[in-house]
Amino acid sequence: MKEGMRMNRLCIVVPCYNEEEALAYTNTELISIIRRLMEAGKVDKESFILYVDDGSRDNTWNMIENFHKEYACVFGLKLARNTGHQNALTAGLLVAKDHGDMVVSIDADLQDDVSVIEEMIDKYEQGYDIVYGVRKKRDTDTYFKRTTALSFYRLMQLMKIDIVYNHADYRLMSKRALEVFSGYTERNLFLRGIIPLIGYRSTIVKYDRKSRIAGESKYPLSKMLSMAFEGITSFSIQPILMITNLGLFIVFCSILAAIYGLCSYLSGKVVAGWTSIILSIWFIGGVQLLSVGLIGTYIGKIYIEVKHRPRYNIETNNLMERPHEES
Known part of the structure:
Protein backbone atom coordinates (compact mmCIF):
# COMPACT_ATOMS: atom_id res chain seq x y z
CA MET A 1 0.00 0.00 0.00
CA LYS A 2 1.39 3.42 -0.94
CA GLU A 3 2.20 5.87 1.81
CA GLY A 4 -0.71 8.23 2.50
CA MET A 5 -3.35 5.84 1.19
CA ARG A 6 -5.88 4.52 3.67
CA MET A 7 -6.59 0.84 4.16
CA ASN A 8 -9.72 -0.80 2.83
CA ARG A 9 -12.82 -0.17 4.91
CA LEU A 10 -14.78 -3.26 5.91
CA CYS A 11 -18.48 -3.42 6.68
CA ILE A 12 -20.09 -6.51 8.21
CA VAL A 13 -23.82 -6.66 7.39
CA VAL A 14 -25.97 -8.72 9.75
CA PRO A 15 -29.70 -9.20 8.98
CA CYS A 16 -31.69 -9.75 12.19
CA TYR A 17 -35.20 -10.95 12.90
CA ASN A 18 -36.20 -11.62 16.53
CA GLU A 19 -32.60 -12.27 17.55
CA GLU A 20 -32.59 -10.80 21.09
CA GLU A 21 -31.39 -14.09 22.61
CA ALA A 22 -28.30 -14.36 20.41
CA LEU A 23 -27.51 -10.72 19.62
CA ALA A 24 -25.34 -9.90 22.66
CA TYR A 25 -23.03 -12.83 21.91
CA THR A 26 -23.03 -11.95 18.20
CA ASN A 27 -22.08 -8.35 18.88
CA THR A 28 -19.24 -9.33 21.21
CA GLU A 29 -17.78 -11.76 18.65
CA LEU A 30 -18.06 -9.36 15.70
CA ILE A 31 -16.53 -6.44 17.61
CA SER A 32 -13.68 -8.72 18.65
CA ILE A 33 -12.97 -9.82 15.07
CA ILE A 34 -13.23 -6.31 13.62
CA ARG A 35 -10.88 -4.89 16.28
CA ARG A 36 -8.42 -7.72 15.68
CA LEU A 37 -8.43 -6.96 11.96
CA MET A 38 -7.85 -3.27 12.67
CA GLU A 39 -4.91 -4.01 14.97
CA ALA A 40 -3.41 -6.37 12.39
CA GLY A 41 -3.60 -3.64 9.75
CA LYS A 42 -5.99 -5.66 7.62
CA VAL A 43 -8.80 -3.07 7.54
CA ASP A 44 -9.29 0.64 8.02
CA LYS A 45 -9.96 2.06 11.50
CA GLU A 46 -13.34 3.29 10.20
CA SER A 47 -14.58 -0.26 9.53
CA PHE A 48 -17.92 -1.04 11.10
CA ILE A 49 -20.81 -3.44 11.72
CA LEU A 50 -24.28 -2.79 10.30
CA TYR A 51 -27.23 -4.64 11.85
CA VAL A 52 -30.42 -4.73 9.77
CA ASP A 53 -33.56 -5.17 11.85
CA ASP A 54 -36.14 -6.86 9.62
CA GLY A 55 -39.24 -5.72 11.51
CA SER A 56 -38.47 -7.72 14.67
CA ARG A 57 -41.26 -8.03 17.24
CA ASP A 58 -38.91 -8.53 20.22
CA ASN A 59 -36.19 -6.35 21.76
CA THR A 60 -33.77 -6.66 18.82
CA TRP A 61 -33.89 -3.02 17.70
CA ASN A 62 -33.50 -1.63 21.22
CA MET A 63 -30.40 -3.78 21.64
CA ILE A 64 -28.99 -2.51 18.34
CA GLU A 65 -29.56 1.10 19.43
CA ASN A 66 -27.78 0.43 22.72
CA PHE A 67 -24.85 -1.17 20.86
CA HIS A 68 -24.70 1.92 18.63
CA LYS A 69 -24.48 4.21 21.65
CA GLU A 70 -21.82 2.08 23.33
CA TYR A 71 -19.59 1.22 20.37
CA ALA A 72 -18.42 3.65 17.70
CA CYS A 73 -18.17 0.86 15.11
CA VAL A 74 -21.77 -0.38 15.43
CA PHE A 75 -24.68 0.98 13.39
CA GLY A 76 -28.26 -0.07 12.79
CA LEU A 77 -30.76 -0.07 9.95
CA LYS A 78 -34.42 -0.61 10.81
CA LEU A 79 -36.93 -1.66 8.16
CA ALA A 80 -40.51 -0.48 8.48
CA ARG A 81 -41.87 -4.04 8.45
CA ASN A 82 -40.76 -7.63 8.05
CA THR A 83 -39.79 -8.18 4.42
CA GLY A 84 -37.89 -11.47 4.63
CA HIS A 85 -34.22 -12.38 4.96
CA GLN A 86 -33.27 -11.76 1.33
CA ASN A 87 -34.78 -8.27 1.23
CA ALA A 88 -33.28 -7.35 4.61
CA LEU A 89 -29.85 -8.52 3.48
CA THR A 90 -30.21 -6.60 0.22
CA ALA A 91 -31.11 -3.43 2.11
CA GLY A 92 -27.99 -3.77 4.23
CA LEU A 93 -25.74 -4.46 1.25
CA LEU A 94 -27.01 -1.51 -0.77
CA VAL A 95 -26.64 0.89 2.16
CA ALA A 96 -23.20 -0.45 3.10
CA LYS A 97 -21.78 -0.10 -0.42
CA ASP A 98 -21.72 3.69 -0.03
CA HIS A 99 -19.60 3.47 3.12
CA GLY A 100 -17.26 0.51 2.64
CA ASP A 101 -14.77 -0.93 0.18
CA MET A 102 -15.70 -4.52 0.96
CA VAL A 103 -18.80 -5.93 2.63
CA VAL A 104 -19.17 -9.25 4.43
CA SER A 105 -22.69 -10.60 4.99
CA ILE A 106 -23.33 -13.06 7.81
CA ASP A 107 -26.39 -14.32 9.69
CA ALA A 108 -27.01 -13.13 13.26
CA ASP A 109 -26.83 -16.63 14.77
CA LEU A 110 -23.07 -16.77 13.95
CA GLN A 111 -23.20 -20.42 12.97
CA ASP A 112 -20.86 -19.35 10.19
CA ASP A 113 -17.27 -19.14 11.42
CA VAL A 114 -16.28 -15.46 11.74
CA SER A 115 -12.58 -16.34 11.91
CA VAL A 116 -12.49 -16.91 8.12
CA ILE A 117 -13.35 -13.24 7.51
CA GLU A 118 -9.61 -12.56 7.63
CA GLU A 119 -9.07 -15.19 4.94
CA MET A 120 -11.82 -13.57 2.86
CA ILE A 121 -10.03 -10.23 3.13
CA ASP A 122 -6.77 -11.86 2.04
CA LYS A 123 -8.57 -13.18 -1.05
CA TYR A 124 -9.97 -9.70 -1.70
CA GLU A 125 -6.44 -8.28 -1.52
CA GLN A 126 -5.42 -10.88 -4.12
CA GLY A 127 -7.93 -9.37 -6.55
CA TYR A 128 -11.13 -11.33 -5.96
CA ASP A 129 -14.36 -9.30 -5.97
CA ILE A 130 -16.54 -12.03 -4.49
CA VAL A 131 -15.45 -14.56 -1.87
CA TYR A 132 -17.97 -17.27 -0.96
CA GLY A 133 -18.03 -18.94 2.43
CA VAL A 134 -18.54 -22.67 1.81
CA ARG A 135 -19.21 -25.33 4.43
CA LYS A 136 -16.69 -28.18 4.58
CA LYS A 137 -19.26 -30.70 5.78
CA ARG A 138 -22.72 -30.98 7.33
CA ASP A 139 -22.01 -33.02 10.45
CA THR A 140 -23.93 -30.59 12.69
CA ASP A 141 -27.15 -31.03 10.67
CA THR A 142 -29.77 -33.64 11.34
CA TYR A 143 -30.02 -36.45 8.78
CA PHE A 144 -33.24 -34.96 7.41
CA LYS A 145 -31.83 -31.43 7.04
CA ARG A 146 -28.58 -32.71 5.54
CA THR A 147 -30.44 -34.85 2.99
CA THR A 148 -32.89 -32.13 2.00
CA ALA A 149 -30.12 -29.51 1.73
CA LEU A 150 -27.99 -31.66 -0.54
CA SER A 151 -31.08 -32.51 -2.60
CA PHE A 152 -31.75 -28.77 -2.93
CA TYR A 153 -28.31 -28.11 -4.45
CA ARG A 154 -28.61 -31.07 -6.80
CA LEU A 155 -32.05 -29.84 -7.88
CA MET A 156 -30.66 -26.35 -8.56
CA GLN A 157 -27.95 -27.85 -10.74
CA LEU A 158 -30.52 -30.00 -12.55
CA MET A 159 -32.49 -26.82 -13.28
CA LYS A 160 -29.36 -25.22 -14.80
CA ILE A 161 -29.12 -22.63 -12.01
CA ASP A 162 -25.56 -21.51 -11.29
CA ILE A 163 -25.13 -21.55 -7.51
CA VAL A 164 -22.18 -22.37 -5.27
CA TYR A 165 -22.49 -25.79 -3.63
CA ASN A 166 -22.92 -25.67 0.17
CA HIS A 167 -22.92 -21.86 0.21
CA ALA A 168 -25.68 -19.83 1.87
CA ASP A 169 -25.31 -16.04 2.28
CA TYR A 170 -21.93 -15.84 4.01
CA ARG A 171 -19.74 -13.97 1.53
CA LEU A 172 -17.52 -10.98 0.91
CA MET A 173 -18.29 -8.58 -1.94
CA SER A 174 -16.21 -5.67 -3.21
CA LYS A 175 -17.65 -2.20 -3.68
CA ARG A 176 -17.68 -2.54 -7.46
CA ALA A 177 -19.44 -5.93 -7.25
CA LEU A 178 -22.11 -4.29 -5.07
CA GLU A 179 -22.46 -1.46 -7.58
CA VAL A 180 -23.29 -4.04 -10.24
CA PHE A 181 -25.58 -5.90 -7.84
CA SER A 182 -27.56 -2.70 -7.25
CA GLY A 183 -28.64 -2.90 -10.90
CA TYR A 184 -30.51 -6.17 -10.25
CA THR A 185 -33.87 -4.67 -9.32
CA GLU A 186 -36.07 -7.76 -9.42
CA ARG A 187 -38.57 -8.28 -6.60
CA ASN A 188 -38.31 -12.07 -6.49
CA LEU A 189 -34.94 -12.26 -4.75
CA PHE A 190 -32.73 -15.33 -4.59
CA LEU A 191 -29.27 -13.96 -3.82
CA ARG A 192 -27.51 -17.31 -4.13
CA GLY A 193 -28.52 -17.29 -7.79
CA ILE A 194 -28.07 -13.55 -8.45
CA ILE A 195 -24.53 -13.06 -7.10
CA PRO A 196 -22.87 -15.57 -9.50
CA LEU A 197 -24.49 -13.65 -12.39
CA ILE A 198 -22.31 -10.62 -11.61
CA GLY A 199 -19.43 -12.44 -13.23
CA TYR A 200 -16.50 -10.79 -11.50
CA ARG A 201 -13.54 -12.83 -10.31
CA SER A 202 -14.60 -15.05 -7.41
CA THR A 203 -13.27 -17.78 -5.13
CA ILE A 204 -14.25 -19.71 -2.00
CA VAL A 205 -13.05 -20.17 1.57
CA LYS A 206 -14.09 -23.27 3.51
CA TYR A 207 -15.14 -23.45 7.15
CA ASP A 208 -16.88 -25.67 9.69
CA ARG A 209 -20.37 -24.54 10.63
CA LYS A 210 -21.20 -24.30 14.34
CA SER A 211 -24.36 -25.07 16.27
CA ARG A 212 -26.70 -22.20 17.04
CA ILE A 213 -25.84 -20.53 20.38
CA ALA A 214 -29.36 -19.31 21.22
CA GLY A 215 -32.78 -18.67 19.71
CA GLU A 216 -34.55 -20.61 16.99
CA SER A 217 -33.72 -21.17 13.36
CA LYS A 218 -35.42 -18.68 11.05
CA TYR A 219 -35.40 -21.25 8.24
CA PRO A 220 -37.72 -24.15 9.09
CA LEU A 221 -38.64 -26.72 6.44
CA SER A 222 -41.50 -24.59 5.07
CA LYS A 223 -39.20 -21.63 4.41
CA MET A 224 -36.52 -23.85 2.90
CA LEU A 225 -39.07 -25.30 0.48
CA SER A 226 -40.31 -21.81 -0.31
CA MET A 227 -36.76 -20.63 -1.04
CA ALA A 228 -36.12 -23.63 -3.27
CA PHE A 229 -39.30 -22.94 -5.25
CA GLU A 230 -38.40 -19.24 -5.43
CA GLY A 231 -34.96 -20.05 -6.75
CA ILE A 232 -36.23 -22.46 -9.39
CA THR A 233 -39.01 -20.24 -10.73
CA SER A 234 -36.89 -17.06 -10.61
CA PHE A 235 -33.90 -18.42 -12.50
CA SER A 236 -35.01 -21.30 -14.65
CA ILE A 237 -37.64 -22.24 -17.24
CA HIS A 308 -42.22 -2.05 -9.50
CA ARG A 309 -43.13 -1.73 -5.84
CA PRO A 310 -40.22 -1.06 -3.45
CA ARG A 311 -38.72 -4.21 -1.93
CA TYR A 312 -38.44 -2.58 1.49
CA ASN A 313 -38.85 0.74 3.30
CA ILE A 314 -36.24 2.04 5.72
CA GLU A 315 -37.65 3.45 8.93
CA THR A 316 -34.39 4.34 10.74
CA ASN A 317 -30.80 4.42 9.53
CA ASN A 318 -28.25 5.77 11.99
CA LEU A 319 -25.48 5.03 9.49
CA MET A 320 -26.59 8.27 7.80
CA GLU A 321 -24.86 10.07 10.67
CA ARG A 322 -21.62 8.85 9.12
CA PRO A 323 -20.18 10.84 6.17
CA HIS A 324 -19.92 9.09 2.80
CA GLU A 325 -16.54 7.85 1.66
CA GLU A 326 -14.39 10.58 0.21
CA SER A 327 -13.54 10.30 -3.47
Whole structure:
Protein backbone atom coordinates (compact mmCIF):
# COMPACT_ATOMS: atom_id res chain seq x y z
CA MET A 1 0.00 0.00 0.00
CA LYS A 2 1.39 3.42 -0.94
CA GLU A 3 2.20 5.87 1.81
CA GLY A 4 -0.71 8.23 2.50
CA MET A 5 -3.35 5.84 1.19
CA ARG A 6 -5.88 4.52 3.67
CA MET A 7 -6.59 0.84 4.16
CA ASN A 8 -9.72 -0.80 2.83
CA ARG A 9 -12.82 -0.17 4.91
CA LEU A 10 -14.78 -3.26 5.91
CA CYS A 11 -18.48 -3.42 6.68
CA ILE A 12 -20.09 -6.51 8.21
CA VAL A 13 -23.82 -6.66 7.39
CA VAL A 14 -25.97 -8.72 9.75
CA PRO A 15 -29.70 -9.20 8.98
CA CYS A 16 -31.69 -9.75 12.19
CA TYR A 17 -35.20 -10.95 12.90
CA ASN A 18 -36.20 -11.62 16.53
CA GLU A 19 -32.60 -12.27 17.55
CA GLU A 20 -32.59 -10.80 21.09
CA GLU A 21 -31.39 -14.09 22.61
CA ALA A 22 -28.30 -14.36 20.41
CA LEU A 23 -27.51 -10.72 19.62
CA ALA A 24 -25.34 -9.90 22.66
CA TYR A 25 -23.03 -12.83 21.91
CA THR A 26 -23.03 -11.95 18.20
CA ASN A 27 -22.08 -8.35 18.88
CA THR A 28 -19.24 -9.33 21.21
CA GLU A 29 -17.78 -11.76 18.65
CA LEU A 30 -18.06 -9.36 15.70
CA ILE A 31 -16.53 -6.44 17.61
CA SER A 32 -13.68 -8.72 18.65
CA ILE A 33 -12.97 -9.82 15.07
CA ILE A 34 -13.23 -6.31 13.62
CA ARG A 35 -10.88 -4.89 16.28
CA ARG A 36 -8.42 -7.72 15.68
CA LEU A 37 -8.43 -6.96 11.96
CA MET A 38 -7.85 -3.27 12.67
CA GLU A 39 -4.91 -4.01 14.97
CA ALA A 40 -3.41 -6.37 12.39
CA GLY A 41 -3.60 -3.64 9.75
CA LYS A 42 -5.99 -5.66 7.62
CA VAL A 43 -8.80 -3.07 7.54
CA ASP A 44 -9.29 0.64 8.02
CA LYS A 45 -9.96 2.06 11.50
CA GLU A 46 -13.34 3.29 10.20
CA SER A 47 -14.58 -0.26 9.53
CA PHE A 48 -17.92 -1.04 11.10
CA ILE A 49 -20.81 -3.44 11.72
CA LEU A 50 -24.28 -2.79 10.30
CA TYR A 51 -27.23 -4.64 11.85
CA VAL A 52 -30.42 -4.73 9.77
CA ASP A 53 -33.56 -5.17 11.85
CA ASP A 54 -36.14 -6.86 9.62
CA GLY A 55 -39.24 -5.72 11.51
CA SER A 56 -38.47 -7.72 14.67
CA ARG A 57 -41.26 -8.03 17.24
CA ASP A 58 -38.91 -8.53 20.22
CA ASN A 59 -36.19 -6.35 21.76
CA THR A 60 -33.77 -6.66 18.82
CA TRP A 61 -33.89 -3.02 17.70
CA ASN A 62 -33.50 -1.63 21.22
CA MET A 63 -30.40 -3.78 21.64
CA ILE A 64 -28.99 -2.51 18.34
CA GLU A 65 -29.56 1.10 19.43
CA ASN A 66 -27.78 0.43 22.72
CA PHE A 67 -24.85 -1.17 20.86
CA HIS A 68 -24.70 1.92 18.63
CA LYS A 69 -24.48 4.21 21.65
CA GLU A 70 -21.82 2.08 23.33
CA TYR A 71 -19.59 1.22 20.37
CA ALA A 72 -18.42 3.65 17.70
CA CYS A 73 -18.17 0.86 15.11
CA VAL A 74 -21.77 -0.38 15.43
CA PHE A 75 -24.68 0.98 13.39
CA GLY A 76 -28.26 -0.07 12.79
CA LEU A 77 -30.76 -0.07 9.95
CA LYS A 78 -34.42 -0.61 10.81
CA LEU A 79 -36.93 -1.66 8.16
CA ALA A 80 -40.51 -0.48 8.48
CA ARG A 81 -41.87 -4.04 8.45
CA ASN A 82 -40.76 -7.63 8.05
CA THR A 83 -39.79 -8.18 4.42
CA GLY A 84 -37.89 -11.47 4.63
CA HIS A 85 -34.22 -12.38 4.96
CA GLN A 86 -33.27 -11.76 1.33
CA ASN A 87 -34.78 -8.27 1.23
CA ALA A 88 -33.28 -7.35 4.61
CA LEU A 89 -29.85 -8.52 3.48
CA THR A 90 -30.21 -6.60 0.22
CA ALA A 91 -31.11 -3.43 2.11
CA GLY A 92 -27.99 -3.77 4.23
CA LEU A 93 -25.74 -4.46 1.25
CA LEU A 94 -27.01 -1.51 -0.77
CA VAL A 95 -26.64 0.89 2.16
CA ALA A 96 -23.20 -0.45 3.10
CA LYS A 97 -21.78 -0.10 -0.42
CA ASP A 98 -21.72 3.69 -0.03
CA HIS A 99 -19.60 3.47 3.12
CA GLY A 100 -17.26 0.51 2.64
CA ASP A 101 -14.77 -0.93 0.18
CA MET A 102 -15.70 -4.52 0.96
CA VAL A 103 -18.80 -5.93 2.63
CA VAL A 104 -19.17 -9.25 4.43
CA SER A 105 -22.69 -10.60 4.99
CA ILE A 106 -23.33 -13.06 7.81
CA ASP A 107 -26.39 -14.32 9.69
CA ALA A 108 -27.01 -13.13 13.26
CA ASP A 109 -26.83 -16.63 14.77
CA LEU A 110 -23.07 -16.77 13.95
CA GLN A 111 -23.20 -20.42 12.97
CA ASP A 112 -20.86 -19.35 10.19
CA ASP A 113 -17.27 -19.14 11.42
CA VAL A 114 -16.28 -15.46 11.74
CA SER A 115 -12.58 -16.34 11.91
CA VAL A 116 -12.49 -16.91 8.12
CA ILE A 117 -13.35 -13.24 7.51
CA GLU A 118 -9.61 -12.56 7.63
CA GLU A 119 -9.07 -15.19 4.94
CA MET A 120 -11.82 -13.57 2.86
CA ILE A 121 -10.03 -10.23 3.13
CA ASP A 122 -6.77 -11.86 2.04
CA LYS A 123 -8.57 -13.18 -1.05
CA TYR A 124 -9.97 -9.70 -1.70
CA GLU A 125 -6.44 -8.28 -1.52
CA GLN A 126 -5.42 -10.88 -4.12
CA GLY A 127 -7.93 -9.37 -6.55
CA TYR A 128 -11.13 -11.33 -5.96
CA ASP A 129 -14.36 -9.30 -5.97
CA ILE A 130 -16.54 -12.03 -4.49
CA VAL A 131 -15.45 -14.56 -1.87
CA TYR A 132 -17.97 -17.27 -0.96
CA GLY A 133 -18.03 -18.94 2.43
CA VAL A 134 -18.54 -22.67 1.81
CA ARG A 135 -19.21 -25.33 4.43
CA LYS A 136 -16.69 -28.18 4.58
CA LYS A 137 -19.26 -30.70 5.78
CA ARG A 138 -22.72 -30.98 7.33
CA ASP A 139 -22.01 -33.02 10.45
CA THR A 140 -23.93 -30.59 12.69
CA ASP A 141 -27.15 -31.03 10.67
CA THR A 142 -29.77 -33.64 11.34
CA TYR A 143 -30.02 -36.45 8.78
CA PHE A 144 -33.24 -34.96 7.41
CA LYS A 145 -31.83 -31.43 7.04
CA ARG A 146 -28.58 -32.71 5.54
CA THR A 147 -30.44 -34.85 2.99
CA THR A 148 -32.89 -32.13 2.00
CA ALA A 149 -30.12 -29.51 1.73
CA LEU A 150 -27.99 -31.66 -0.54
CA SER A 151 -31.08 -32.51 -2.60
CA PHE A 152 -31.75 -28.77 -2.93
CA TYR A 153 -28.31 -28.11 -4.45
CA ARG A 154 -28.61 -31.07 -6.80
CA LEU A 155 -32.05 -29.84 -7.88
CA MET A 156 -30.66 -26.35 -8.56
CA GLN A 157 -27.95 -27.85 -10.74
CA LEU A 158 -30.52 -30.00 -12.55
CA MET A 159 -32.49 -26.82 -13.28
CA LYS A 160 -29.36 -25.22 -14.80
CA ILE A 161 -29.12 -22.63 -12.01
CA ASP A 162 -25.56 -21.51 -11.29
CA ILE A 163 -25.13 -21.55 -7.51
CA VAL A 164 -22.18 -22.37 -5.27
CA TYR A 165 -22.49 -25.79 -3.63
CA ASN A 166 -22.92 -25.67 0.17
CA HIS A 167 -22.92 -21.86 0.21
CA ALA A 168 -25.68 -19.83 1.87
CA ASP A 169 -25.31 -16.04 2.28
CA TYR A 170 -21.93 -15.84 4.01
CA ARG A 171 -19.74 -13.97 1.53
CA LEU A 172 -17.52 -10.98 0.91
CA MET A 173 -18.29 -8.58 -1.94
CA SER A 174 -16.21 -5.67 -3.21
CA LYS A 175 -17.65 -2.20 -3.68
CA ARG A 176 -17.68 -2.54 -7.46
CA ALA A 177 -19.44 -5.93 -7.25
CA LEU A 178 -22.11 -4.29 -5.07
CA GLU A 179 -22.46 -1.46 -7.58
CA VAL A 180 -23.29 -4.04 -10.24
CA PHE A 181 -25.58 -5.90 -7.84
CA SER A 182 -27.56 -2.70 -7.25
CA GLY A 183 -28.64 -2.90 -10.90
CA TYR A 184 -30.51 -6.17 -10.25
CA THR A 185 -33.87 -4.67 -9.32
CA GLU A 186 -36.07 -7.76 -9.42
CA ARG A 187 -38.57 -8.28 -6.60
CA ASN A 188 -38.31 -12.07 -6.49
CA LEU A 189 -34.94 -12.26 -4.75
CA PHE A 190 -32.73 -15.33 -4.59
CA LEU A 191 -29.27 -13.96 -3.82
CA ARG A 192 -27.51 -17.31 -4.13
CA GLY A 193 -28.52 -17.29 -7.79
CA ILE A 194 -28.07 -13.55 -8.45
CA ILE A 195 -24.53 -13.06 -7.10
CA PRO A 196 -22.87 -15.57 -9.50
CA LEU A 197 -24.49 -13.65 -12.39
CA ILE A 198 -22.31 -10.62 -11.61
CA GLY A 199 -19.43 -12.44 -13.23
CA TYR A 200 -16.50 -10.79 -11.50
CA ARG A 201 -13.54 -12.83 -10.31
CA SER A 202 -14.60 -15.05 -7.41
CA THR A 203 -13.27 -17.78 -5.13
CA ILE A 204 -14.25 -19.71 -2.00
CA VAL A 205 -13.05 -20.17 1.57
CA LYS A 206 -14.09 -23.27 3.51
CA TYR A 207 -15.14 -23.45 7.15
CA ASP A 208 -16.88 -25.67 9.69
CA ARG A 209 -20.37 -24.54 10.63
CA LYS A 210 -21.20 -24.30 14.34
CA SER A 211 -24.36 -25.07 16.27
CA ARG A 212 -26.70 -22.20 17.04
CA ILE A 213 -25.84 -20.53 20.38
CA ALA A 214 -29.36 -19.31 21.22
CA GLY A 215 -32.78 -18.67 19.71
CA GLU A 216 -34.55 -20.61 16.99
CA SER A 217 -33.72 -21.17 13.36
CA LYS A 218 -35.42 -18.68 11.05
CA TYR A 219 -35.40 -21.25 8.24
CA PRO A 220 -37.72 -24.15 9.09
CA LEU A 221 -38.64 -26.72 6.44
CA SER A 222 -41.50 -24.59 5.07
CA LYS A 223 -39.20 -21.63 4.41
CA MET A 224 -36.52 -23.85 2.90
CA LEU A 225 -39.07 -25.30 0.48
CA SER A 226 -40.31 -21.81 -0.31
CA MET A 227 -36.76 -20.63 -1.04
CA ALA A 228 -36.12 -23.63 -3.27
CA PHE A 229 -39.30 -22.94 -5.25
CA GLU A 230 -38.40 -19.24 -5.43
CA GLY A 231 -34.96 -20.05 -6.75
CA ILE A 232 -36.23 -22.46 -9.39
CA THR A 233 -39.01 -20.24 -10.73
CA SER A 234 -36.89 -17.06 -10.61
CA PHE A 235 -33.90 -18.42 -12.50
CA SER A 236 -35.01 -21.30 -14.65
CA ILE A 237 -37.64 -22.24 -17.24
CA GLN A 238 -36.67 -25.90 -16.96
CA PRO A 239 -39.97 -26.84 -15.19
CA ILE A 240 -41.96 -25.54 -18.18
CA LEU A 241 -39.67 -27.39 -20.58
CA MET A 242 -40.11 -30.56 -18.51
CA ILE A 243 -43.88 -30.22 -18.70
CA THR A 244 -43.63 -29.70 -22.46
CA ASN A 245 -41.58 -32.88 -22.77
CA LEU A 246 -44.04 -34.71 -20.53
CA GLY A 247 -46.88 -33.55 -22.77
CA LEU A 248 -45.05 -34.85 -25.84
CA PHE A 249 -44.44 -38.18 -24.09
CA ILE A 250 -48.12 -38.51 -23.18
CA VAL A 251 -49.12 -37.75 -26.79
CA PHE A 252 -46.69 -40.44 -27.97
CA CYS A 253 -48.14 -42.94 -25.48
CA SER A 254 -51.65 -42.02 -26.63
CA ILE A 255 -50.70 -42.75 -30.24
CA LEU A 256 -49.30 -46.15 -29.21
CA ALA A 257 -52.47 -46.83 -27.22
CA ALA A 258 -54.60 -45.89 -30.26
CA ILE A 259 -52.60 -48.25 -32.50
CA TYR A 260 -52.94 -51.02 -29.92
CA GLY A 261 -56.70 -50.40 -29.68
CA LEU A 262 -57.10 -50.51 -33.45
CA CYS A 263 -55.14 -53.76 -33.68
CA SER A 264 -57.24 -55.27 -30.89
CA TYR A 265 -60.42 -54.24 -32.69
CA LEU A 266 -59.31 -55.72 -36.00
CA SER A 267 -58.26 -58.97 -34.30
CA GLY A 268 -61.54 -59.20 -32.43
CA LYS A 269 -59.87 -59.25 -29.01
CA VAL A 270 -61.61 -56.25 -27.57
CA VAL A 271 -61.89 -56.43 -23.76
CA ALA A 272 -64.57 -54.28 -22.18
CA GLY A 273 -63.38 -52.15 -19.24
CA TRP A 274 -63.39 -48.69 -17.90
CA THR A 275 -60.58 -48.67 -15.29
CA SER A 276 -57.83 -47.84 -17.76
CA ILE A 277 -59.95 -45.04 -19.22
CA ILE A 278 -60.70 -43.48 -15.83
CA LEU A 279 -57.05 -43.69 -14.76
CA SER A 280 -55.97 -42.08 -18.02
CA ILE A 281 -58.43 -39.24 -17.57
CA TRP A 282 -57.30 -38.63 -14.01
CA PHE A 283 -53.67 -38.70 -15.03
CA ILE A 284 -54.10 -36.30 -17.91
CA GLY A 285 -56.26 -34.04 -15.73
CA GLY A 286 -53.61 -33.97 -13.02
CA VAL A 287 -50.89 -33.10 -15.51
CA GLN A 288 -53.03 -30.30 -16.92
CA LEU A 289 -53.75 -28.82 -13.49
CA LEU A 290 -50.08 -29.02 -12.55
CA SER A 291 -49.09 -27.35 -15.81
CA VAL A 292 -51.62 -24.55 -15.43
CA GLY A 293 -50.54 -23.97 -11.82
CA LEU A 294 -46.86 -23.80 -12.73
CA ILE A 295 -47.45 -21.45 -15.64
CA GLY A 296 -49.64 -19.37 -13.33
CA THR A 297 -46.71 -19.08 -10.91
CA TYR A 298 -44.51 -17.62 -13.64
CA ILE A 299 -47.28 -15.22 -14.68
CA GLY A 300 -47.72 -14.21 -11.03
CA LYS A 301 -44.02 -13.37 -10.79
CA ILE A 302 -44.31 -11.22 -13.90
CA TYR A 303 -47.31 -9.48 -12.30
CA ILE A 304 -45.27 -8.69 -9.18
CA GLU A 305 -42.30 -7.43 -11.20
CA VAL A 306 -44.22 -5.07 -13.50
CA LYS A 307 -45.73 -3.17 -10.54
CA HIS A 308 -42.22 -2.05 -9.50
CA ARG A 309 -43.13 -1.73 -5.84
CA PRO A 310 -40.22 -1.06 -3.45
CA ARG A 311 -38.72 -4.21 -1.93
CA TYR A 312 -38.44 -2.58 1.49
CA ASN A 313 -38.85 0.74 3.30
CA ILE A 314 -36.24 2.04 5.72
CA GLU A 315 -37.65 3.45 8.93
CA THR A 316 -34.39 4.34 10.74
CA ASN A 317 -30.80 4.42 9.53
CA ASN A 318 -28.25 5.77 11.99
CA LEU A 319 -25.48 5.03 9.49
CA MET A 320 -26.59 8.27 7.80
CA GLU A 321 -24.86 10.07 10.67
CA ARG A 322 -21.62 8.85 9.12
CA PRO A 323 -20.18 10.84 6.17
CA HIS A 324 -19.92 9.09 2.80
CA GLU A 325 -16.54 7.85 1.66
CA GLU A 326 -14.39 10.58 0.21
CA SER A 327 -13.54 10.30 -3.47
